[in-house]
Amino acid sequence: MRILIxxxxxxxxxxxxxISGMANPAKVLNFFDVAGTWDPSLxxxxxxxxxxxFIGYRYVLKRPAPYLSTGLQLPTRRDLDLxxxxxxxxxxxxxxxxxxxxxxxxxAIGTFRTEVLIFVAALLSGIVAYKLLQxxxxxxxxxxx
Numbered sequence: 562m563r564i565l566i567x568x569x570x571x572x573x574x575x576x577x578x579x580i581s582g583m584a585n586p587a588k589v590l591n592f593f594d595v596a597g598t599w600d601p602s603l604x605x606x607x608x609x610x611x612x613x614x615f616i617g618y619r620y621v622l623k624r625p626a627p628y629l630s631t632g633l634q635l636p637t638r639r640d641l642d643l644x645x646x647x648x649x650x651x652x653x654x655x656x657x658x659x660x661x662x663x664x665x666x667x668x669a670i671g672t673f674r675t676e677v678l679i680f681v682a683a684l685l686s687g688i689v690a691y692k693l694l695q696x697x698x699x700x701x702x703x704x705x706x
Contacts, residue, residue, distance in 0.1 A: 563629045575668040581606045584669040586660025586676060593657050651687075659683075 582588040583606065592603035626632050656662045661669070661680045669677045 566629060574664075578665050579668045583662070583665040584672075589656065589660040589662070589665075 578584050581603075583603070588600060588603060591598045591600035621627070621633070652662070659676075659680050661677070663684060666677065666681060666684070670681065
Protein backbone atom coordinates (compact mmCIF):
# COMPACT_ATOMS: atom_id res chain seq x y z
CA MET A 562 0.00 0.00 0.00
CA ARG A 563 2.84 2.38 0.84
CA ILE A 564 4.37 2.05 -2.60
CA LEU A 565 1.02 2.76 -4.26
CA ILE A 566 0.60 5.95 -2.22
CA UNK A 567 4.16 7.03 -3.11
CA UNK A 568 3.38 7.36 -6.81
CA UNK A 569 0.61 9.99 -6.60
CA UNK A 570 2.56 11.87 -3.93
CA UNK A 571 5.64 11.90 -6.18
CA UNK A 572 3.51 12.94 -9.14
CA UNK A 573 2.00 15.84 -7.18
CA UNK A 574 5.50 16.88 -6.05
CA UNK A 575 6.87 16.71 -9.60
CA UNK A 576 3.97 18.66 -11.07
CA UNK A 577 4.33 21.27 -8.33
CA UNK A 578 8.07 21.61 -9.00
CA UNK A 579 7.42 21.95 -12.74
CA ILE A 580 4.55 24.44 -12.41
CA SER A 581 6.46 26.58 -9.89
CA GLY A 582 9.43 26.84 -12.22
CA MET A 583 11.88 25.25 -9.79
CA ALA A 584 12.94 22.81 -12.52
CA ASN A 585 13.99 25.81 -14.63
CA PRO A 586 17.56 26.84 -13.72
CA ALA A 587 17.05 30.33 -15.19
CA LYS A 588 14.26 31.04 -12.67
CA VAL A 589 16.43 29.83 -9.78
CA LEU A 590 19.49 31.78 -10.94
CA ASN A 591 17.39 34.94 -11.39
CA PHE A 592 16.25 34.59 -7.78
CA PHE A 593 19.89 34.73 -6.66
CA ASP A 594 20.74 37.64 -9.00
CA VAL A 595 19.58 40.45 -6.70
CA ALA A 596 21.70 43.06 -8.52
CA GLY A 597 20.45 42.11 -11.99
CA THR A 598 17.35 40.31 -13.22
CA TRP A 599 16.04 39.44 -9.75
CA ASP A 600 12.88 37.30 -9.74
CA PRO A 601 11.36 37.23 -6.22
CA SER A 602 8.71 34.63 -7.14
CA LEU A 603 10.91 31.78 -5.91
CA UNK A 604 10.90 33.36 -2.45
CA UNK A 605 7.09 33.31 -2.57
CA UNK A 606 7.15 29.63 -3.56
CA UNK A 607 9.52 28.75 -0.72
CA UNK A 608 7.46 30.81 1.74
CA UNK A 609 4.31 28.93 0.74
CA UNK A 610 6.16 25.63 1.13
CA UNK A 611 7.21 26.65 4.64
CA UNK A 612 3.63 27.49 5.56
CA UNK A 613 2.36 24.14 4.25
CA UNK A 614 5.17 22.33 6.08
CA PHE A 615 4.46 24.17 9.32
CA ILE A 616 0.77 23.30 9.19
CA GLY A 617 1.48 19.73 8.10
CA TYR A 618 3.93 19.07 10.92
CA ARG A 619 1.50 20.51 13.48
CA TYR A 620 -1.10 18.01 12.25
CA VAL A 621 1.25 15.04 11.91
CA LEU A 622 2.97 15.47 15.27
CA LYS A 623 -0.38 15.40 17.09
CA ARG A 624 -1.18 11.96 15.67
CA PRO A 625 -0.09 8.82 17.54
CA ALA A 626 1.34 7.31 14.33
CA PRO A 627 1.36 7.95 10.58
CA TYR A 628 -1.36 6.34 8.47
CA LEU A 629 1.00 3.91 6.74
CA SER A 630 3.63 3.25 9.41
CA THR A 631 3.95 2.22 13.02
CA GLY A 632 5.72 5.37 14.13
CA LEU A 633 7.45 8.59 13.15
CA GLN A 634 11.17 8.57 12.48
CA LEU A 635 12.29 12.01 13.54
CA PRO A 636 15.92 13.09 13.87
CA THR A 637 17.18 13.15 17.44
CA ARG A 638 20.45 15.03 16.93
CA ARG A 639 20.35 18.79 17.26
CA ASP A 640 24.05 19.60 17.13
CA LEU A 641 25.76 21.34 14.24
CA ASP A 642 28.76 19.41 12.97
CA LEU A 643 31.18 19.79 10.09
CA UNK A 644 29.24 17.36 7.89
CA UNK A 645 25.99 19.30 8.25
CA UNK A 646 27.55 22.72 7.71
CA UNK A 647 29.78 21.54 4.86
CA UNK A 648 26.95 19.69 3.15
CA UNK A 649 24.67 22.72 3.44
CA UNK A 650 27.38 24.96 1.98
CA UNK A 651 28.03 22.61 -0.94
CA UNK A 652 24.28 22.33 -1.56
CA UNK A 653 23.84 26.11 -1.59
CA UNK A 654 26.86 26.78 -3.79
CA UNK A 655 25.81 24.05 -6.22
CA UNK A 656 22.26 25.42 -6.35
CA UNK A 657 23.56 28.93 -6.98
CA UNK A 658 25.97 27.84 -9.71
CA UNK A 659 23.84 25.29 -11.54
CA UNK A 660 20.35 26.58 -10.81
CA UNK A 661 19.24 23.06 -9.94
CA UNK A 662 18.60 21.44 -6.61
CA UNK A 663 18.32 17.68 -6.26
CA UNK A 664 14.56 17.79 -5.60
CA UNK A 665 13.93 19.76 -8.77
CA UNK A 666 15.91 17.47 -11.03
CA UNK A 667 13.63 14.40 -11.34
CA UNK A 668 10.87 16.37 -13.10
CA ALA A 669 13.50 18.00 -15.34
CA ILE A 670 15.19 14.73 -16.37
CA GLY A 671 12.36 14.03 -18.80
CA THR A 672 13.33 17.10 -20.81
CA PHE A 673 16.69 15.46 -21.68
CA ARG A 674 18.29 18.91 -21.71
CA THR A 675 22.07 18.79 -21.68
CA GLU A 676 22.44 20.92 -18.53
CA VAL A 677 20.10 18.59 -16.63
CA LEU A 678 22.04 15.50 -17.65
CA ILE A 679 25.36 17.20 -16.77
CA PHE A 680 23.95 18.14 -13.36
CA VAL A 681 22.79 14.57 -12.71
CA ALA A 682 26.22 13.22 -13.72
CA ALA A 683 27.94 15.76 -11.43
CA LEU A 684 25.54 14.96 -8.58
CA LEU A 685 26.14 11.23 -8.86
CA SER A 686 29.90 11.77 -9.18
CA GLY A 687 29.86 13.89 -6.02
CA ILE A 688 27.96 11.19 -4.12
CA VAL A 689 30.43 8.51 -5.24
CA ALA A 690 33.44 10.73 -4.44
CA TYR A 691 32.06 11.45 -0.95
CA LYS A 692 31.48 7.75 -0.26
CA LEU A 693 35.00 6.88 -1.45
CA LEU A 694 36.49 9.66 0.68
CA GLN A 695 34.54 8.53 3.76
CA UNK A 696 35.67 4.93 3.23
CA UNK A 697 39.30 6.01 2.84
CA UNK A 698 39.13 8.11 6.01
CA UNK A 699 37.53 5.27 7.97
CA UNK A 700 40.13 2.77 6.70
CA UNK A 701 42.95 5.15 7.61
CA UNK A 702 41.53 5.67 11.09
CA UNK A 703 41.29 1.88 11.61
CA UNK A 704 44.85 1.40 10.42
CA UNK A 705 46.16 3.94 12.94
CA UNK A 706 44.03 2.64 15.82
